[in-house]
Amino acid sequence: MSIIVTGGAGYIGSHAVLALKRQNKDVIIIDSLQTGHQQAVDDDTTFYQGDLRDSAFLDTVFSSHDVEAVIHFAADSLVGESVKDPLKYYDNNVGGAISLLQAMNRHEVKKIVFSSTAAIYGEPQSQYIDENDQAVPTNPYGETKLAIEKILKWAENAYGIRWIALRYFNVAGADIEGKKGEDHRPETHLIPIVLQVALNQRDEITVFGSDYKTPDGTCIRDYIHVTDLVDAHLLSLEKLSDEAKSDVYNLGNGKGFSVMEVIETARKVTGQKIPARMAPRREGDPAYLVASSAKATRQLKWSPNYTSLETIIESAWNWYVNHPNGYTTHK
Ligand SMILES: NC(=O)c1ccc[n+]([C@@H]2O[C@H](COP(=O)([O-])OP(=O)(O)OC[C@H]3O[C@@H](n4cnc5c(N)ncnc54)[C@H](O)[C@@H]3O)[C@@H](O)[C@H]2O)c1
Ligand SMILES: O=c1ccn([C@@H]2O[C@H](COP(=O)(O)OP(=O)(O)O[C@H]3O[C@H](CO)[C@H](O)[C@H](O)[C@H]3O)[C@@H](O)[C@H]2O)c(=O)[nH]1
Numbered sequence: 001m002s003i004i005v006t007g008g009a010g011y012i013g014s015h016a017v018l019a020l021k022r023q024n025k026d027v028i029i030i031d032s033l034q035t036g037h038q039q040a041v042d043d044d045t046t047f048y049q050g051d052l053r054d055s056a057f058l059d060t061v062f063s064s065h066d067v068e069a070v071i072h073f074a075a076d077s078l079v080g081e082s083v084k085d086p087l088k089y090y091d092n093n094v095g096g097a098i099s100l101l102q103a104m105n106r107h108e109v110k111k112i113v114f115s116s117t118a119a120i121y122g123e124p125q126s127q128y129i130d131e132n133d134q135a136v137p138t139n140p141y142g143e144t145k146l147a148i149e150k151i152l153k154w155a156e157n158a159y160g161i162r163w164i165a166l167r168y169f170n171v172a173g174a175d176i177e178g179k180k181g182e183d184h185r186p187e188t189h190l191i192p193i194v195l196q197v198a199l200n201q202r203d204e205i206t207v208f209g210s211d212y213k214t215p216d217g218t219c220i221r222d223y224i225h226v227t228d229l230v231d232a233h234l235l236s237l238e239k240l241s242d243e244a245k246s247d248v249y250n251l252g253n254g255k256g257f258s259v260m261e262v263i264e265t266a267r268k269v270t271g272q273k274i275p276a277r278m279a280p281r282r283e284g285d286p287a288y289l290v291a292s293s294a295k296a297t298r299q300l301k302w303s304p305n306y307t308s309l310e311t312i313i314e315s316a317w318n319w320y321v322n323h324p325n326g327y328t329t330h331k
Contacts, residue, residue: 173191
């Protein structure tokens, strides 16, 4: 039996493929390479290049393998871009998920683990966000992910497809053995940008806002190591195999770090100066976003191993030092 990983040539998906292969699972990647990289796919992994919205393409993949379950990472995920071009996000994220679920239904595949996001919560209502907090997204990206969670509920009701939606906080770091890393183009995430400054690829890091109501005035986020995040997907697959009920889980580290703490830690890890410039707030950034992952700890038996910010940044730095140009040729 095989596991299909959509978006397996992307940052998180490629780490999931690595983890599944370390468990000797038979993995099939589906990826259009619209933001992913051919070089992130190992030669010994079955890879189909194509778009999820292409049903005939999906039929070819699903009918060529005995598919046990799907892990669905493929999506567009830039918050700012989603505000400028919301239809692109509804088309790719919601359209892609619908097409995938239809293919699963046609081919009688009944288990899916889905990448959701903390962005579905919008402005947080409490200090540690839990799964019962209000889901009121403040951008189209978050809306598309929430819409897919709702689609999953109805798909279960009608077609018996069971699902687990994992709401990620700030995913960061790279494989501890240095086999995979993060290469988004354009890069918008804080830690990779800070490390690009350390590599002299950028002049400085722009700090978006230093007047928040936080101890040092900069935004606080919950950074979760990509390998810990991926572990929760493997546990979710096991849980679905045990006929457990469909559910949503937050995935975070439970610890908040400010933008300045990230920069300070990166200075320590890299030994570089990393000049920082204070700038106005970025629109739509809440001051404080930290997860309660108690439900995942309790019900998935999940526990993160790489919770120190230093370890997270060190693992990313290790990959960048060895891959200063990322996955060299894009696409
Ligand atoms: N990186 C984070 O901090 C973060 C946080 C919360 C949620 N997420 C979610 O995790 C998932 C993976 O994120 P990532 O950072 O690895 O992104 P990524 O862009 O590196 O990976 C996404 C992959 O999906 C592929 N893809 C996109 N649309 C496709 C389509 N229609 N058909 C086939 N392939 C398609 C892309 O080519 C890419 O390889 C996304 O769903 C994202 O919304 C990420
Ligand atoms: O050059 C930069 C980049 C980021 N930041 C700050 O660093 C923090 C982290 O920003 P990221 O862009 O790395 O991450 P976000 O918190 O904006 O977004 C992440 O969390 C979201 C959930 O709220 C979504 O899931 C999204 O996909 C995921 O990347 C924010 O306060 C941001 O303002 C800077 O100061 N300078």
